[in-house]
Amino acid sequence: MRKLPASAPPGGRVSDRTQAHFRAFAAAKPTAGAFAVCLAVLLSGCTGDANDAPTGNITGTGTGAGPGNATPPEVVARLDLQLDIPWAAVFLPNGTAVVSERDSALLKAVRDGRATTIGQVPGVAPGGEGGLLGLALSPGFPSDNYLYLYFTSAQDNRIARLKLTEQPDGSLDLGDPEVVFSGIPKASTHNGGRIRFGPDGFLYVGTGDSQRREQPQDRNALGGKILRLTPEGDPAPGNPFGNAVYSLGHRNVQGLAWDSAGRLWSSEFGPDVNDELNLIEPGANYGWPAVTGAPHREAYRDAKVVWPSTADSSPSGLEIAGSTAYLGALRGQRLWTVSLSGEEASAPVAYFTREYGRIRDVIRTPDGGFWLLTNNKNPDFVLVLAPPG
Numbered sequence: 001m002r003k004l005p006a007s008a009p010p011g012g013r014v015s016d017r018t019q020a021h022f023r024a025f026a027a028a029k030p031t032a033g034a035f036a037v038c039l040a041v042l043l044s045g046c047t048g049d050a051n052d053a054p055t056g057n058i059t060g061t062g063t064g065a066g067p068g069n070a071t072p073p074e075v076v077a078r079l080d081l082q083l084d085i086p087w088a089a090v091f092l093p094n095g096t097a098v099v100s101e102r103d104s105a106l107l108k109a110v111r112d113g114r115a116t117t118i119g120q121v122p123g124v125a126p127g128g129e130g131g132l133l134g135l136a137l138s139p140g141f142p143s144d145n146y147l148y149l150y151f152t153s154a155q156d157n158r159i160a161r162l163k164l165t166e167q168p169d170g171s172l173d174l175g176d177p178e179v180v181f182s183g184i185p186k187a188s189t190h191n192g193g194r195i196r197f198g199p200d201g202f203l204y205v206g207t208g209d210s211q212r213r214e215q216p217q218d219r220n221a222l223g224g225k226i227l228r229l230t231p232e233g234d235p236a237p238g239n240p241f242g243n244a245v246y247s248l249g250h251r252n253v254q255g256l257a258w259d260s261a262g263r264l265w266s267s268e269f270g271p272d273v274n275d276e277l278n279l280i281e282p283g284a285n286y287g288w289p290a291v292t293g294a295p296h297r298e299a300y301r302d303a304k305v306v307w308p309s310t311a312d313s314s315p316s317g318l319e320i321a322g323s324t325a326y327l328g329a330l331r332g333q334r335l336w337t338v339s340l341s342g343e344e345a346s347a348p349v350a351y352f353t354r355e356y357g358r359i360r361d362v363i364r365t366p367d368g369g370f371w372l373l374t375n376n377k378n379p380d381f382v383l384v385l386a387p388p389g
Contacts, residue, residue, distance in 0.1 A: 052308040054336075057294065058344040071389035073326075073335060073351050073370070079382040081115040083108065086373045086380050087193070088135040088317070089363045093142055096172070097363075097371070098164070100149070102131035107147075109172050110382070118164075119174040125154045128188030133157075134195040136203065138231065146231075148203065149177070150195045157184035157191055159205065159233065180233030181244075185210035185223045190252045190269075194317075199262050202236040203229045204246065206253025206266060213289045216249050224250045224288060226266065226280060240283030249286040249300060255318025255327065255362075259340060265304075267315035267327050275313040276303035277325065279343055304345040305338055312350075317361030319370065321388055328359030328372060335359060335372065356383060 081099075084106075089099045097110040098118065105124035108115045124132050130152030138146035138161070147164040150157065159182075163175030184192070190208035198204050209216050209224035216224025219241045228236040228246035235244040255267035264280040274293035278286055278301065287300035294302035307313035314331035325338040325345070334353040339346040352359075360375035368387035374380045 054307040054348050056305050056346040058346055074386040075383055076386045077384040079113055081382060083380040087133050088361055090135045090137045091366055095366055100132045100135050105132045118172045123153050124151045130186055130191045133193030136195040136197055139197050139201055148195055150193045152186050152191060156182055157186045158182040181229060183222055185212060187211045192253050194254055194256050196256045199258055204256050206256055208252035216288045219245055226253060246282055247280050247284050249288050251288040254316045257318045257320045259320050267318045269314055273308045275307040275315050277305035277338060278303050305348055319362045319364050326362045328362045330358045333358055
């Protein structure tokens with residue numbers, strides 16, 4: 001989540017609200033004292049300007065390997081799988097990876113360095129940032145064979161599950177999708193889409209505000225939220241508001257991951273500045289559209305890491321291994337790592353800057369390493385990283 005500061009970065013987009021502030025300021029021909037007040041209002045919801053380096057909320061390095069991240073990531077292979085805008089991937093118990101393609105609505109299986117098509121998911125209506133998005137494997141997959149999907153339909157964004165069964169020849173067969181949750185607002189952008197099962201066995205869902213700014217602060221709306229559901233799609237017991245909502249005030253949640261203590265973290269796009277890494281608490285309000293970043297407003301939770309410049313990040317997929325968070329950057333075209341210490345985070349460290357293009361997702365592999373899914377390379381590929389040292 002983010003807002004543009006008083007000085008936009010070159011090529012940056014100035015929000016309608018910021019333009020309105022400037023127009024009102026110019027019309028008033030203010031005195032020097034009024035100028036200071038106006039400037040304070042403009043900056044009150046922001047963390048810094050777009051020339052600032054990314055920051056954590058505890059002292060740490062932002063230029064090299066930090067605590068808990070002593071070994072730089074190592075690329076051990078590149079899989080040229082000829083993928084078409086991949087969005088997410090999960091690994092089956094037998095080591096086969098299943099990848100979603102956003103626009104084609106295809107699910108592909110990757111085994112022994114080769115990709116094959118499993119099938120096309122019916123009911124997907126791609127458009128803009130919408131399409132076949134997040135994937136999650138049921139915690140009971142060895143017995144129930146359920147694969148969960150987040151996708152854009154003609155009416156909304158929704159979650160379905162289907163059976164994914166292995167045939168005698170080793171191929172995978174798709175069952176008919178069963179919609180378990182619907183009604184998440186859709187738009188050409190800000191569709192969210194990340195889904196993951198948590199340590200508690202419930203399904204967590206990151207949604208976007210779908211360009212409807214009234215949604216994130218409405219506890220009864222589904223846009224701009226993290227949702228928590230049972231595997232059947234009902235609100236999970238213990239949710240803070242008695243419905244599906246787990247946290248609110250989000251703009252466009254892109255990544256979800258848990259640390260070793262079971263704490264939930266999320267990565268999130270901002271509008272013009274202030275991309276975020278957030279520590280998620282049930283019932284907490286993360287501020288959008290009133291504030292972004294870490295402005296220290298009592299009613300809202302500050303981000304633990306803030307990237308003031310969109311050119312540096314646009315963080316998407318998120319994984320946590322040990323005490324380090326790994327985030328793929330789309331516009332930033334790099335892998336960010338963040339050293340975590342309990343509930344706090346150090347300044348992020350960048351790797352592979354503009355070497356491999358946009359990175360959509362970061363996925364933990366069965367051997368403890370990582371996959372990085374590239375995006376919009378036409379075709380896209382997978383980078384394989386060694387397990388962290």
